[in-house]
Amino acid sequence: DTAVSQTPKYLVTQMGNDKSIKCEQNLGHDTMYWYKQDSKKFLKIMFSYNNKELIINETVPNRFSPKSPDKAHLNLHINSLELGDSAVYFCASSQGQFPNYGYTFGSGTRLTVV
Protein backbone atom coordinates (compact mmCIF):
# COMPACT_ATOMS: atom_id res chain seq x y z
CA ASP A 1 0.00 0.00 0.00
CA THR A 2 1.30 3.44 -0.94
CA ALA A 3 1.68 5.62 2.16
CA VAL A 4 1.04 8.97 0.47
CA SER A 5 -0.60 8.77 -2.91
CA GLN A 6 -1.30 11.60 -5.32
CA THR A 7 -3.41 11.68 -8.43
CA PRO A 8 -2.88 12.36 -11.21
CA LYS A 9 0.83 11.74 -11.69
CA TYR A 10 0.94 13.88 -14.83
CA LEU A 11 -1.35 16.74 -15.79
CA VAL A 12 -1.12 18.70 -19.03
CA THR A 13 -3.62 21.48 -19.47
CA GLN A 14 -4.18 24.76 -21.22
CA MET A 15 -3.85 28.21 -19.72
CA GLY A 16 -7.02 29.42 -18.07
CA ASN A 17 -8.30 25.98 -17.14
CA ASP A 18 -9.16 24.85 -13.61
CA LYS A 19 -7.67 21.63 -12.30
CA SER A 20 -7.45 19.63 -9.08
CA ILE A 21 -4.83 17.36 -7.57
CA LYS A 22 -5.80 14.84 -4.93
CA CYS A 23 -3.75 13.43 -2.08
CA GLU A 24 -4.44 10.67 0.39
CA GLN A 25 -2.32 9.22 3.19
CA ASN A 26 -2.88 5.97 5.05
CA LEU A 27 -0.27 6.53 7.75
CA GLY A 28 -2.63 7.97 10.34
CA HIS A 29 -0.66 11.22 10.31
CA ASP A 30 -2.26 14.40 11.64
CA THR A 31 -0.67 16.91 9.31
CA MET A 32 -0.53 17.18 5.55
CA TYR A 33 1.27 19.60 3.25
CA TRP A 34 1.49 20.82 -0.31
CA TYR A 35 4.91 21.69 -1.68
CA LYS A 36 5.80 23.14 -5.07
CA GLN A 37 9.08 22.12 -6.73
CA ASP A 38 10.12 24.38 -9.58
CA SER A 39 12.27 23.58 -12.58
CA LYS A 40 15.43 24.24 -10.52
CA LYS A 41 14.31 21.67 -7.96
CA PHE A 42 13.65 24.36 -5.33
CA LEU A 43 11.02 23.18 -2.84
CA LYS A 44 8.64 25.71 -1.36
CA ILE A 45 5.84 25.02 1.06
CA MET A 46 2.41 26.20 0.01
CA PHE A 47 -0.07 24.96 2.60
CA SER A 48 -0.35 22.76 5.64
CA TYR A 49 -3.37 21.29 7.39
CA ASN A 50 -3.46 19.77 10.84
CA ASN A 51 -6.57 17.69 11.53
CA LYS A 52 -8.44 19.51 8.75
CA GLU A 53 -7.42 22.93 10.04
CA LEU A 54 -5.29 25.22 7.89
CA ILE A 55 -2.12 26.06 9.81
CA ILE A 56 0.30 27.20 7.12
CA ASN A 57 -0.71 29.42 4.25
CA GLU A 58 2.36 30.79 2.55
CA THR A 59 2.33 33.55 -0.01
CA VAL A 60 0.47 31.75 -2.75
CA PRO A 61 -1.90 33.26 -5.33
CA ASN A 62 -5.58 33.08 -4.42
CA ARG A 63 -6.06 30.87 -7.47
CA PHE A 64 -4.71 28.03 -5.33
CA SER A 65 -7.17 26.65 -2.83
CA PRO A 66 -6.53 23.64 -0.62
CA LYS A 67 -9.28 21.53 0.87
CA SER A 68 -9.05 18.88 3.56
CA PRO A 69 -12.28 16.89 3.92
CA ASP A 70 -10.67 14.73 6.61
CA LYS A 71 -7.23 14.30 8.06
CA ALA A 72 -6.31 11.60 5.55
CA HIS A 73 -7.02 13.74 2.49
CA LEU A 74 -5.71 17.05 1.22
CA ASN A 75 -6.67 18.27 -2.23
CA LEU A 76 -5.39 21.24 -4.20
CA HIS A 77 -7.58 23.13 -6.61
CA ILE A 78 -6.06 25.60 -9.04
CA ASN A 79 -8.16 28.14 -10.92
CA SER A 80 -7.23 29.99 -14.10
CA LEU A 81 -3.97 28.14 -14.64
CA GLU A 82 -0.98 30.16 -15.79
CA LEU A 83 2.25 29.13 -17.51
CA GLY A 84 4.18 29.85 -14.30
CA ASP A 85 2.17 27.24 -12.45
CA SER A 86 4.05 24.53 -14.32
CA ALA A 87 5.96 22.58 -11.68
CA VAL A 88 5.92 19.38 -9.71
CA TYR A 89 3.53 19.48 -6.78
CA PHE A 90 4.24 17.22 -3.83
CA CYS A 91 1.92 16.21 -1.08
CA ALA A 92 3.49 15.19 2.22
CA SER A 93 2.39 14.16 5.67
CA SER A 94 3.88 14.12 9.15
CA GLN A 95 2.91 13.02 12.63
CA GLY A 96 1.74 16.10 14.48
CA GLN A 97 2.33 19.76 13.67
CA PHE A 98 5.99 19.35 14.42
CA PRO A 99 7.59 17.24 11.71
CA ASN A 100 10.55 16.28 13.82
CA TYR A 101 10.33 12.77 12.50
CA GLY A 102 10.40 14.06 8.97
CA TYR A 103 7.92 14.07 6.17
CA THR A 104 6.58 11.26 4.09
CA PHE A 105 6.22 12.51 0.53
CA GLY A 106 4.01 11.41 -2.30
CA SER A 107 5.55 10.75 -5.69
CA GLY A 108 4.44 14.10 -7.08
CA THR A 109 2.17 15.51 -9.75
CA ARG A 110 3.93 17.04 -12.73
CA LEU A 111 1.74 19.89 -13.94
CA THR A 112 2.45 21.34 -17.37
CA VAL A 113 0.48 24.38 -18.47
CA VAL A 114 0.57 25.07 -22.22
Place this chain on the structure above:
Amino acid sequence: AQSVTQLGSHVSVSEGALVLLRCNYSSSVPPYLFWYVQYPNQGLQLLLKYTSAATLVKGINGFEAEFKKSETSFHLTKPSAHMSDAAEYFCAVSEPSGGYQKVTFGTGTKLQVIP
Protein backbone atom coordinates in the same frame (compact mmCIF):
# COMPACT_ATOMS: atom_id res chain seq x y z
CA ALA B 1 15.30 33.35 10.16
CA GLN B 2 16.48 29.91 9.29
CA SER B 3 18.26 29.04 6.08
CA VAL B 4 20.05 26.14 4.47
CA THR B 5 23.00 26.29 2.10
CA GLN B 6 24.12 23.29 0.12
CA LEU B 7 27.55 23.80 -1.38
CA GLY B 8 27.78 22.39 -4.86
CA SER B 9 24.72 21.86 -6.99
CA HIS B 10 26.49 18.95 -8.71
CA VAL B 11 28.92 16.46 -7.21
CA SER B 12 30.59 13.65 -9.16
CA VAL B 13 32.33 10.71 -7.54
CA SER B 14 33.69 7.42 -8.81
CA GLU B 15 32.00 4.23 -7.80
CA GLY B 16 33.56 3.07 -4.53
CA ALA B 17 34.80 6.54 -3.59
CA LEU B 18 33.79 8.61 -0.59
CA VAL B 19 30.62 10.66 -0.91
CA LEU B 20 30.59 14.04 0.84
CA LEU B 21 27.64 16.38 0.39
CA ARG B 22 27.85 19.64 2.28
CA CYS B 23 25.11 21.42 4.18
CA ASN B 24 25.36 24.51 6.35
CA TYR B 25 22.44 25.99 8.19
CA SER B 26 21.50 29.04 10.17
CA SER B 27 18.93 28.87 12.92
CA SER B 28 18.08 30.99 15.92
CA VAL B 29 17.35 27.93 18.07
CA PRO B 30 18.73 24.40 18.19
CA PRO B 31 17.39 23.00 14.95
CA TYR B 32 16.14 19.71 13.70
CA LEU B 33 18.07 18.73 10.57
CA PHE B 34 17.26 16.29 7.82
CA TRP B 35 18.64 14.81 4.65
CA TYR B 36 16.27 13.66 1.94
CA VAL B 37 17.00 11.84 -1.32
CA GLN B 38 15.01 12.22 -4.52
CA TYR B 39 15.36 9.68 -7.30
CA PRO B 40 14.23 10.70 -10.79
CA ASN B 41 10.48 11.15 -11.11
CA GLN B 42 9.91 10.25 -7.48
CA GLY B 43 9.09 12.04 -4.25
CA LEU B 44 11.60 12.81 -1.53
CA GLN B 45 12.56 10.03 0.83
CA LEU B 46 13.93 10.63 4.32
CA LEU B 47 17.56 9.48 4.60
CA LEU B 48 18.27 10.53 8.17
CA LYS B 49 17.46 13.13 10.80
CA TYR B 50 19.12 14.93 13.68
CA THR B 51 16.84 15.71 16.60
CA SER B 52 19.29 16.73 19.35
CA ALA B 53 20.30 13.23 20.38
CA ALA B 54 23.60 11.80 19.09
CA THR B 55 25.54 14.18 16.88
CA LEU B 56 26.51 11.39 14.49
CA VAL B 57 23.39 10.16 12.80
CA LYS B 58 23.15 7.00 10.77
CA GLY B 59 20.59 6.69 8.03
CA ILE B 60 19.48 4.30 5.36
CA ASN B 61 21.60 2.99 2.49
CA GLY B 62 24.85 3.42 4.43
CA PHE B 63 24.65 7.21 4.72
CA GLU B 64 25.48 9.14 7.85
CA ALA B 65 25.73 12.78 8.84
CA GLU B 66 27.42 14.63 11.66
CA PHE B 67 25.93 17.64 13.40
CA LYS B 68 28.64 20.20 14.20
CA LYS B 69 27.19 23.11 16.11
CA SER B 70 30.42 25.14 16.05
CA GLU B 71 30.51 24.93 12.27
CA THR B 72 26.72 25.06 11.80
CA SER B 73 27.12 22.11 9.48
CA PHE B 74 25.36 18.83 8.82
CA HIS B 75 27.35 17.19 6.03
CA LEU B 76 26.24 13.90 4.53
CA THR B 77 28.77 11.13 3.93
CA LYS B 78 28.98 7.60 2.66
CA PRO B 79 32.27 5.67 2.65
CA SER B 80 31.78 3.98 -0.71
CA ALA B 81 29.53 5.25 -3.48
CA HIS B 82 27.29 2.86 -5.35
CA MET B 83 25.75 3.43 -8.75
CA SER B 84 22.32 3.36 -7.12
CA ASP B 85 23.24 6.42 -5.02
CA ALA B 86 22.93 8.67 -8.07
CA ALA B 87 20.10 11.04 -7.15
CA GLU B 88 19.32 14.53 -5.89
CA TYR B 89 19.96 15.15 -2.19
CA PHE B 90 18.26 17.82 -0.11
CA CYS B 91 19.24 19.13 3.29
CA ALA B 92 16.45 20.63 5.40
CA VAL B 93 16.18 22.51 8.69
CA SER B 94 13.13 22.68 10.92
CA GLU B 95 12.51 25.13 13.73
CA PRO B 96 9.51 26.64 15.54
CA SER B 97 7.95 29.60 13.80
CA GLY B 98 4.68 31.27 14.67
CA GLY B 99 3.20 28.32 16.52
CA TYR B 100 4.14 25.69 14.03
CA GLN B 101 7.28 24.01 12.79
CA LYS B 102 8.69 25.59 9.67
CA VAL B 103 10.83 23.46 7.38
CA THR B 104 13.23 25.05 4.92
CA PHE B 105 14.89 22.97 2.21
CA GLY B 106 18.22 23.60 0.56
CA THR B 107 18.46 23.89 -3.19
CA GLY B 108 19.68 20.34 -3.61
CA THR B 109 22.86 18.60 -4.73
CA LYS B 110 22.80 16.25 -7.67
CA LEU B 111 25.11 13.30 -7.09
CA GLN B 112 26.57 11.59 -10.13
CA VAL B 113 28.36 8.26 -9.67
CA ILE B 114 30.86 7.39 -12.37
CA PRO B 115 31.50 3.71 -13.05
